[in-house]
Amino acid sequence: MQTAPVDEHAVPADAAHAGSAHVVPFGVLLGVFVALLALTYLTVAARYVDLGSLNIWIALGIATIKGALVVLYFMHLRYDSPFNSIVFLTALAFMLLFLGITILDTIQYAPDIEEMRLMQSP
Amino acid sequence: MTAHATHTSDHADHAEHPPWLAHHFDTPDQQFSSAKLGMWVFLLTEILFFSGLFCAYAVYRRNHPELFVDGHHFLNTILGAINTAVLLLSSFTMAWGVRCAQLGKTRGLMNCLIVTLVCAGVFLGIKYAEYRVKWEHHMVPGQARIAALLGLESPVLHELAPGEPAPRGFHPDHEYMGEKLRHADEEAGVRILSETLYQTQLQERIKRLGTFFGIYFSLTGLHAVHVICGIIAITWLLVRTVKGHFSAAHYNAVDCVGLYWHLVDLIWIYLFPLLYLIH
DSSP: OOOHHHHHHOOOHHHHOSSSOOOOOHHHHHHHHHHHHHHHHHHHHHHTSOOTTHHHHHHHHHHHHHHHHIIIIITOTTTSOHHHHHHHHHHHHHHHHHHHHHHHHHHHHHHHHHHHHHHHOO | OOTTOSHHHHHHHHHHOOTTSOTTOSSHHHHHHHHHHHHHHHHHHHHHHHHHHHHHHHHHHHHOHHHHHHHHTTSOHHHHHHHHHHHHHHHHHHHHHHHHHHTTOHHHHHHHHHHHHHHHHHHHHHHHHHHHHHHHTTOSTTHHHHHHHHTOOOOOOOOOOTTOOOOSSSBTTBTHHHHHHHHHHHHTTOOOOOHHHHHHHHHHHHHHTHHHHHHHHHHHHHHHHHHHHHHHHHHHHHHHHHTTOOBTTBOHHHHHHHHHHHHHHHHHHHHHHHHHOOO
């Protein structure tokens, strides 16, 4: 292809990347893709099995496994500088803090609201 | 820390540095890892941005679980699953494209980017078809106002007179929504005594689902905006690839857009079960 103009100026490969760029083998990428499709099928199938309140946790668990595969292999975090992983985990930690505290609050006040509703109803 | 501590080596480095290496970086590797760190920090803000909507989802679902169970019957699981697969494929070809870029395979990178773009287009096409059905069944919160504001034609809900035979489904051209719901309801043990009554009840149900559809459209709409931004970014990569801007030594942009595209996929991985697969 038309890469000639840039290639002339390109530095030798050893000078270009000293370790932050890991090439993921094609087989690994393909394997991850197939696993992601299989897990998608699994999560659709799991929806039709009645497990009560467990259903939502199974769905979230499968989604988290899929997400981990995408982050570790497609986004290279497994091979990358640990500092990038710290940034990502920080985002997750604050998101969980945000969601967790809000849901705790929702649960905390649920009985009060229920009581108020009962008092208001004629 | 680096080899550029002395004046002489610094000078020598300047003489041979590649044209794409910015002057405020010592080495291509430093430039690459700085760009990547910057991208990860951006993705952090994206995750927190979306978590606001996930929080709204969690609170409303916790308070009104029955509305979410009822609401998900109005979404098309098959289309959602197809879209999940399409987005996973696009993520795979993007990762493959980054690999091609790392190995200096320009042709392969080009092909991967094209497949990724096609997948993104298919995803948006399916999303459009889903939104269209919602619009035709009056499921968009504030639909009459939106229609007036944009000058669009909003299908008028047909108020059924007592005893008037109702059409199957709300809209003669889109019967599957009524059929799918009827099937789900019959499985759940709902006895459909009268067609007219059932149709009226369906319309009442949709009116009660405003919050569910508000969350559905906010989450999937914000995600779709990200897909559109991804299409713009990948098109930019494709143009630069054809112009020969990238090589095995220099592919920062491909790597960073790749990270962004995977995040868009990651968010959909959670959206699909949370919206389409509620038990």
